[in-house]
Amino acid sequence: MENSYLSRAREMMEEIRANRRTIHEYAELAFDLPQTVALVMKELKSYGYEPKLCGKAGVTCTVGKPGKCILLRADMDALPMYEKTGLPFASKNKSCHSCGHDSHTAMLLAAAKMLKEREDELEGTVKFMFQPDEEDLAGAKDMIRGGVIHNQLIAVISLLEFCAAMYFTAVCFRKALVFDPSRPTDDGPFLPQKPLRQKNGKRR
Ligand SMILES: [Zn+2]
Numbered sequence: 001m002e003n004s005y006l007s008r009a010r011e012m013m014e015e016i017r018a019n020r021r022t023i024h025e026y027a028e029l030a031f032d033l034p035q036t037v038a039l040v041m042k043e044l045k046s047y048g049y050e051p052k053l054c055g056k057a058g059v060t061c062t063v064g065k066p067g068k069c070i071l072l073r074a075d076m077d078a079l080p081m082y083e084k085t086g087l088p089f090a091s092k093n094k095s096c097h098s099c100g101h102d103s104h105t106a107m108l109l110a111a112a113k114m115l116k117e118r119e120d121e122l123e124g125t126v127k128f129m130f131q132p133d134e135e136d137l138a139g140a141k142d143m144i145r146g147g148v149i150h151n152q153l154i155a156v157i158s159l160l161e162f163c164a165a166m167y168f169t170a171v172c173f174r175k176a177l178v179f180d181p182s183r184p185t186d187d188g189p190f191l192p193q194k195p196l197r198q199k200n201g202k203r204r
Helices: 004-011 013-025 034-047 101-117 139-145 162-172
Strands: 052-054 058-064 069-075 125-131 153-158
Touching: 004 013, 004 101, 013 034, 013 101, 034 058, 034 101, 034 125, 058 101, 058 139, 069 101, 101 125, 125 139
Parallel strands: 069 125, 069 153
Antiparallel strands: 052 058, 058 125
16 A cells, blocks of 8 residues: 555645746745745645744744654755746746755645644654755754754754755754865865855855
C-alpha cells in the first residue's frame, strides 16, 4: 500500500505546481521578496496556520503539540539572471528561479498543508522555516538572529539546498563551523568565491 502522505501529495500535484509556477513568475531576490512572502503567508493562513514574520523577510509557523520540535526549512530567493525560456510562466522580471527555490517553497507549503490536515497524529511540533537570501548566505543567519531556533529543536531538515543546509545546521547545533561565509573559501569547497552581494549592497 502506498504511503498515505505520498498519496495525498499526488492528489495535490496541480496545486503544488501552480504555487511553484506563480513563485517562478515573479522571482525575487535576497531579502526583497514581497510577493513571495505574501503568497506564503496567504497559503499558510488558508491551511489554518498563524504564520509570523521572522527577521527581515523570513516566515515561520508551527503545527502539532508542544514538545520536541523538528524544523523543516526551504529557501525563497531567486538569482539575478534573465530568463529566456519563453515558457508561459517564465519570470517577468530580471530575476530567475534557476536554483529551484520556487520548487522548494512550493514543496514546503505542501508539507505544511498535509501536516496541518493530520495535526492530531503528531507527537510533537513541526516548525516551518521559509528562508530569504540563501544565495548570499545571509538569510539563515538573519532568521537565527530573529529567533527561529529554540531549545526544543532536536532536528533540522533542509529541502535540497546542501550548502546552506550544512551551514545552517552547523549554526543550529553550535558545533565548530564547517562553513563560515565571512572567511576565504580555501578551507571549504562549497561556498562561492565571492558573495553575490558586495558590501556596498550592489551585486556583481
Ligand atoms: Zn540556491
